Amino acid sequence: MIQDDTTEDEEEEEEEGAIHNQEVVYDRSLPGAHSYLGDDLQDVSGRTIHDEDSYLTLPLLALPGVVLTPGQTIPLHLFEPSVVSMVRHILTTDRTFGLLTARVNSDEPVIGTTAEILAVKDEEDDRSGVSVVRVKAIGRQRFQVLESRRQVDGMLMGKVLILPESQLCDALEGAVAPSLRRRGVTLRSTGKFNKLSSAYATSLPPWVYKQYDADDLMQRLRCELLSWNDHLDLRSIPEDASQFSFWLASNLPLDDGQKLRLLRLHCSVQRLRCELSLMQRCSALCCKNCALRIAEKKDVFCMADEGPIGAYVNPGGHVHETLTLYKAQGLTLIGRPSTENSWFPGYAWTILQCRNCMQHMGWKFNAVKGKLKPEKFWGLCRSSLIPGILEESEGTEEWRPSM
Template sequence: MELEEVIEDQDEQDDEILNEDDESTWLKWLVLFPGRTLPIVERNPRPIDMLRQCIAKDRTFGVACIRNVNSIGTTAEIYEYTVESRMHGLEEVRVKAKGRQRFKIIRMKNITGRIPVADVKILPEIELGPPNYQCRIASLDRLRGGVADRFNIKRLNKVSRIDSAITPWPSWVYNLYDPKKLSSRIHNYLKFLESKGGNIPSDPTDLSFWVAQNLVITPKTALSLLEIDCVILRLQREEKLLRKLANNVFVCKRCGAKVAKQTDVFQMNEEGVQSAYCNPAGAIHETITLYKAQSLVLDNAPPSSEYSWFPGYQWTIAHCGGCRSHMGWRFTAAQRDLKPQSFWGLTRTSLIWGERESHYCDEWDSDDENDETTDQSDTEFLPPYSNVY
């Protein structure tokens, strides 16, 4: 990904200022969804100038994968930043930004000087109502409200069957396009997280973005979910993914060694089981937190609390026991009153889904890093890149 400057809605007729490619910071593998936090540590003067302009204006920039015109991205709003002085008069800027709205690049333009310009359009989040609303039985409206919990869903299913009795289609067809029922089915797949105290959104739009950013999927699949305008279609695709991956396990991307089960995952922060963290060098790691893991070995170095992402915890680097590739870190509590006392933080790029007996990747995994003509050991060096505007 490239760090570049602020985006505005095209409807306001403002141009978007973008940094030149050779002055940008690359953020590999990261696809930003609305609601997600993006941490940035920057030491290069040009990106620092861009961030200063963002902070002085409206604190907004954008993140997108530049493949061609009409690329889709997400605006990000800076909500926290610090500036630290370094040696020789240099500065280090640390920024935290939150994904806000999806956008589409309409036109990229070159102008004299160093800064190219692009026009973008903010995309709406289309959330349709119940599919059979126009032909419903109005006398049953008093039974349609309430929270989409499992008891209310049973009542809604009964009402839906009665409504569909006067239509050409059975109720199960309408259920495929009902946002509340889609959300309920996705929550059923994620019950193991809710039982551990996980906070999963109930709003269909928020849920669709939460699932997309917490699933271990390839960047191409993540981008395809970001490109979908309709919440119902996004939820349908995510339900299909969850159904297919429900009984699978996490395996090492390089050698296929079994690492963990889906039920080993837990939520360590409010955003979900997978979050982006930035190390002191500026590298961003999308990290999944798990209670248990196997087939991993730890470095001999003693645990360190320096730059720990989790206050009160010390980290030790973890490698795959089979191929020795870097997998992430094991975090151990420095105090007895912290819970859990230990857990694993594994990078998303080190893991893929695997069946219990055979190698497996999600069905939309057809981008370059998993091309059939590419050796598996080289795939981690062939990610698609996205640009931060």
């Protein structure tokens, strides 16, 4: 159930702020460049793709509150000796490790995503003398952990199965014999020919097949995205059904369990159907800890080319998948604004916590350079949010997305 906050904001810092769908005057390539990591990272060339259904032994890294999806970029700031040693080792091989989500209690198989290093800087901290590795990596393929073990040097190794990405065949292929098609059976049945017209030669109507048509699902999802924010640039979204489904999985404000359920699906059509169902039901964004209503779905917008959610890392090595919004409510500011290590160059950040339960929620960003728009926005941690799902009625069974 969604708990609403009816208290009026009294302080200027907590006012609801920016107008919906205002034009963004900002270089959206800057957040994805992760310039706060430094400009001295060395690019690593190559692309590693493993055979589907193959068995591999991979070094594993578990991060709390992070669910990496194929195609998603993730920055890392590493200084634990065993992890630094792991990165140095894989740089001499295929530059690939497995990323898992920590602290997920589930009886389901453990699912992760292979991450390939794109750029790296290995150095020693001047003050502490500790070895530090800064990394930019990208998600490649889903895998299932079959078994894992901790080596003497502390490195976590796992035997994994690379999961296949299945494609549904055309359900109407062969529905009408070529000889009948040439004689116009389909045309007489429908008055005009389209990709679903052959359904009239089967026992099921066209709308049934349409529910599993990837092109139609992607078009409906694009319309749903525009209903959230009509300034969204659809040209930046992948056109391939599988890549589109993973882009949505990484950019929808879902909790860890929902994202992992999407990763467990082997078929892009199933994934798209599930995502469409979730988007249509999502009405608001709430605090994960106390269910306080924090924002509306229409508040979501893109400050980065990659989409409304991006993964960023702080100097302490904590990775936060951060959702950008025009405005939010029910939040309290902690401390003073700072531009140090800002994920959005030109903006100063201030810590936010839930007014109701004091849970850390993210940051408020204020422009410190003129002519930047929006002048302020909110960046909330995906791991601190849950989507408010509309229920059919009281007393009904728990709703689950269509697949």
